[in-house]
Structures are given as structure tokens and as C-alpha cells.
Amino acid sequence: MKASPQFARTRRSTRLGTAAGLAMTISAMLFVARPVHAQNDAMTPIPIPPQPGAIVLDTGPLPGTRAPETWHSQYGSQFARNVTIATLTPFLPDPAKATGAAVIVAPGGGFQTLSMENEGWDVARALAARGVAAFVLKYRLHPTPADMPGFERSMREMFSGVARRPPPDPHAPAASLAPQIADADAAFALVRANAAKWHVDPDKVGMVGFSAGAMLTLTTTLADRDKPAFIGIIYGPLAPVKVPDDAPPMFAALAADDPFFAHGGFGLIDSWMTAKRPVEFHLYEQGGHGFGMYRKETTSTGWFDAFAGWMKMHGWLGAVR
Incomplete structure (x- = not known):
């Protein structure tokens, strides 16, 4: 089957040297991001919740998938699964308080689910309260069994090591993340095209991602295309990469x-410093993986205030032009 022009263009534009470094972490990223919680850890199916304002992106349906989108x-x-149509949901501040900055928010979930609430909507609401236009990216996912028992079984097999996984492919991120990279590109294009309507400065559009969403944020940043103005890598892969000369400022937390x-x-971190970018x-003593916006008795809960302070330090929270 011949690859679509969009797929081929996305794959060509990804830096292969960077892809080789990220491939070392991709098998770990396929696990579902899980916070350290002792309660409410059972996955319970729920109806698809209302998503007011969600805009369907122009990347089309994910090819070769049949399972319907489901939530639990x-x-x-709240988590989404089997997402085949990408959307972008704006969370806009009061125009009188708009700073001009915008952030595309990429939830995590191992590219098999999306933590839409803890790593998506809650983050976007907190940003909007600071005068930042936030846009939650519901990107397309790798298919999983449609029924919950089948999904849970596949997760157990993955964690137990029963499922056989091939050795890392040095081109894996470029190939396997092509739909997600296309979704991120479409999100940036949509925000910049509507910058005036949404009171956004097109030169202040950044991206923050969590776990798998952090990997998507980094891969998008390192590609040969227009880059985010700034990025947040929240409990994402920290393997060394080849940093482009125009790499944006980066905030990282783990x-x-x-x-x-x-x-x-x-x-x-060393790669960014060596490149003088x-x-x-922030390395927190405790917090586990997937802490996001959960209120926990750990200092990792302070990552958002630190991120907002970092944005302010760089001048992205100034008045809109």
C-alpha cells in the first residue's frame, strides 16, 4: 500500500538521528501512564462525555481501524481510547486578560489511551486562568481491543512481558508516530490561522506534553518545520537527542x-545545554509517573506553578500585541 503524501512528508521531515535516540524509549512509552494511586485504579467504562467546542482536525480518520472510540x-x-478522529478543544481566557500566549496540550497514555482530564482539560483550565489560550489535542491512537476485558487483558500481557515485542527500530518514532505528528501539525496550523479571533500571538504558540504526549511534543519540536515557541516535557523521555540550532526554550519536569x-x-537536558539553548x-523527589494535575502530598504538585513562572520569566505572559 502506497503511503499518503502527508505520511511521506511527515516521515521525511523527522530527523533520523533524533529518531534513533527516541527509539530507545518507545517500548516503555507504549505502557499506559499510571499515577501512583492506591484507590480508584479500576477501569470503568463510561459514556463519551460532552466535549463542547471540540474542532475536528483535517487529518482524516485513522486508516485500517474499526473499533469505535470509547471512554473509561x-x-x-476520564480517559479516551481508540481515537480515530483527531480534535482540538480550545480553552480561552477572558479576552481582557489574554496574554497572547497559547499552549497546545498533549495528554499522555502510551499512545493507547489519552488522559483527557488530568493531563488535558485540567491543565488547559489552569492555563486559561493565567490568561493563556490552551488547546487540548485529542490525537489519534494505536488501536486496542474494543471491549474492556480484552483491553485489560492486553495491558496485563504487556506488563507481564507475555506479549512479544520486536527490537527497537531506529526509525520507529518517525514511522509509528506519523499520524500523531500530523495531528500536532494540524493543531498548530489551526491555532495560528485563528490567532486574531482567539487573541493569540502567532509567535507565542507553545506545546506541553505528558508522557507519550511529551514524546509527541519533542518529536514535533525536532522535525524540520515551524517549531513551537516553547515546550514543556512533563515526565517524558530524557534520552539525548540532536538539537537543532533554533530549538525553542524547554521546561522539563520528572x-x-x-x-x-x-x-x-x-x-x-545535557543535549539542550550543550547546544546552548x-x-x-525540575527533578522532584517523589511523584511517580502520571502525576499531572492530581493533588498529591508531593512537591511534584508544584510543577504547574513552576511552569507558569517560567513562562512569565520569558515574557510570554505579557500583554497581547
């Missing part, structure tokens, strides 16, 4: 007890 609750939050990324070194890194 877990950890007191918990030292993160089971996926806390013990692989901080090569990404602005970077701020």
Missing part, C-alpha cells in the same frame, strides 16, 4: 521515583 474512568479521571524515565540519565529542569 480510572484514578478519578519525579525521581518515576518507574519509566527516572533511571535513564538526563541526556535530553534555554532549558529549565
Whole structure:
């Protein structure tokens, strides 16, 4: 089957050297991002919730998928699964308080689910309260079994190591994330095209991602195309990468007890510093993986205030032009 021009263009534009570094973490990213919670950890099917204002992106349906989009609750939050049509939901501040800054928010979930509430809507509402236009990206996902027992079984097999996984492909991120990268590109294009209506400065559009969403944020940033004005990498992969000369300022946060990324070194931070690009890194003693906007008794809860302060330091929270 011949690849679509959009797929081919996306794949060509991704830096292969960077893809090789990110491939070392992709198998870990396929696990569902899970916060450290002792309660409400059962996945309970729920109806698809209202998503007022969601805009369908022009990337089309995910090819070759049949399972319908489904949602479930877990950890007191809402998750989407089998997303085949990408959407972008704006959370706009009061125009009188708009700073001109905008952030595309990419939830995590191992590219198999999306933590739409904890790592999406809650983040967007907090940004809008600071005068930042926020846009939650519901990007397309790898298909999973349609029924909940089948999905839970596939997760158990993955975590137990029963499922056989091929060795990392050095081009894996470019190939396997092509739909998600296309969704991110479409999100940036939509925000910039509507900048005046949404009181956004097109030069102040950044991106923040969580876990798999952090990987998508980083891959989008390192591609040969227009880049975000700034990025937030929240408990994402920290493998070293080849940093372009025009890489944007980066904010990164991770918990030292993160089971996926806390013990692989901080090569990404070193890469940004070696390239003499602005970077701020917060390593919290506790927080686990997937803390997001959950209120926890750990200092990781302070990541959002630190991120907002970092944005203010750079002048992105100034008056709209």
C-alpha cells in the first residue's frame, strides 16, 4: 500500500538521528501512564462525555481501524481510547486578560489511551486562568481491543512481558508516530490561522506534553518545520537527542521515583545545554509517573506553578500585541 503524501512528508521531515535516540524509549512509552494511586485504579467504562467546542482536525480518520472510540474512568479521571478522529478543544481566557500566549496540550497514555482530564482539560483550565489560550489535542491512537476485558487483558500481557515485542527500530518514532505528528501539525496550523479571533500571538504558540504526549511534543519540536515557541516535557523521555540550532526554550519536569524515565540519565537536558539553548529542569523527589494535575502530598504538585513562572520569566505572559 502506497503511503499518503502527508505520511511521506511527515516521515521525511523527522530527523533520523533524533529518531534513533527516541527509539530507545518507545517500548516503555507504549505502557499506559499510571499515577501512583492506591484507590480508584479500576477501569470503568463510561459514556463519551460532552466535549463542547471540540474542532475536528483535517487529518482524516485513522486508516485500517474499526473499533469505535470509547471512554473509561480510572484514578478519578476520564480517559479516551481508540481515537480515530483527531480534535482540538480550545480553552480561552477572558479576552481582557489574554496574554497572547497559547499552549497546545498533549495528554499522555502510551499512545493507547489519552488522559483527557488530568493531563488535558485540567491543565488547559489552569492555563486559561493565567490568561493563556490552551488547546487540548485529542490525537489519534494505536488501536486496542474494543471491549474492556480484552483491553485489560492486553495491558496485563504487556506488563507481564507475555506479549512479544520486536527490537527497537531506529526509525520507529518517525514511522509509528506519523499520524500523531500530523495531528500536532494540524493543531498548530489551526491555532495560528485563528490567532486574531482567539487573541493569540502567532509567535507565542507553545506545546506541553505528558508522557507519550511529551514524546509527541519533542518529536514535533525536532522535525524540520515551524517549531513551537516553547515546550514543556512533563515526565517524558530524557534520552539525548540532536538539537537543532533554533530549538525553542524547554521546561522539563520528572519525579525521581518515576518507574519509566527516572533511571535513564538526563541526556535530553545535557543535549539542550550543550547546544546552548534555554532549558529549565525540575527533578522532584517523589511523584511517580502520571502525576499531572492530581493533588498529591508531593512537591511534584508544584510543577504547574513552576511552569507558569517560567513562562512569565520569558515574557510570554505579557500583554497581547
